[in-house]
Amino acid sequence: GNSVTQMEGPVTLSEEAFLTINCTYTATGYPSLFWYVQYPGEGLQLLLKATKADDKGSNKGFEATYRKETTSFHLEKGSVQVSDSAVYFCAPGSYNTDKLIFGTGTRLQVFP
Amino acid sequence: EAQVTQNPRYLITVTGKKLTVTCSQNMNHEYMSWYRQDPGLGLRQIYYSMNVEVTDKGDVPEGYKVSRKEKRNFPLILESPSPNQTSLYFCASSFIRGNTEAFFGQGTRLTVV
Numbered sequence: 001g002n003s004v005t006q007m008e009g010p011v012t013l014s015e016e017a018f019l020t021i022n023c024t025y026t027a028t029g030y031p032s033l034f035w036y037v038q039y040p041g042e043g044l045q046l047l048l049k050a051t052k053a054d055d056k057g058s059n060k061g062f063e064a065t066y067r068k069e070t071t072s073f074h075l076e077k078g079s080v081q082v083s084d085s086a087v088y089f090c091a092p093g094s095y096n097t098d099k100l101i102f103g104t105g106t107r108l109q110v111f112p
Numbered sequence: 113e114a115q116v117t118q119n120p121r122y123l124i125t126v127t128g129k130k131l132t133v134t135c136s137q138n139m140n141h142e143y144m145s146w147y148r149q150d151p152g153l154g155l156r157q158i159y160y161s162m163n164v165e166v167t168d169k170g171d172v173p174e175g176y177k178v179s180r181k182e183k184r185n186f187p188l189i190l191e192s193p194s195p196n197q198t199s200l201y202f203c204a205s206s207f208i209r210g211n212t213e214a215f216f217g218q219g220t221r222l223t224v225v
Contacts, residue, residue: 034213044155
């Protein structure tokens with residue numbers, strides 16, 4: 001079945017720093033790839049997605065590129081804000097599995 | 113507004129007292145799922161359902177039951193809760209299986225004493 005590996009957190013950054021959160025996956029076929037964000041006290045919500053190789057998903061200044069050759073989908077942001085403090089989950093979808101799985105989540109803490 | 117609604121948001125109960133956490137979605141999704149979130153363990157899938165009357169075990173199903181009598185509802189039942197089921201629970205739904213965006217409820221924080 002599918003699996004996903006995310007870098008462990010917490011990631012602690014100062015405001016305006018550059019962010020990278022690594023995500024690699026194993027999957028059968030060519031799934032869509034997702035990043036979800038969980039703000040304090042809330043459920044997960046979709047941050048961005050990419051549906052095929054070399055696609056770049058982007059939203060709220062965050063970006064991630066679907067790299068089939070390295071099976072990776074790293075999340076980046078050029079200048080983080082305090083309001084970006086949250087837990088980020090990487091998730092491969094799949095059209096041939098019944099389970100929607102998630103990475104363990106990476107907590108990001110941004111300080112002024 | 114498209115949403116997944118879980119109730120209750122917070123629940124404190126005693127060991128052995130049966131409880132149900134409700135989940136309802138208004139997007140006509142076929143796929144619904146329950147997860148528990150524990151520190152250091154991420155999201156672990158408890159049960160999932162691909163359509164009405166079709167349910168299957170996830171990775172941590174012990175101590176839980178589910179039912180899917182209607183497409184929009186997917187309640188999670190703890191017949192005899194124990195303290196190790198103290199956790200944050202999320203319901204999620206999506207179209208088809210796993211290759212589309214999932215929508216999550218706000219979560220239910222359960223404490224079993």
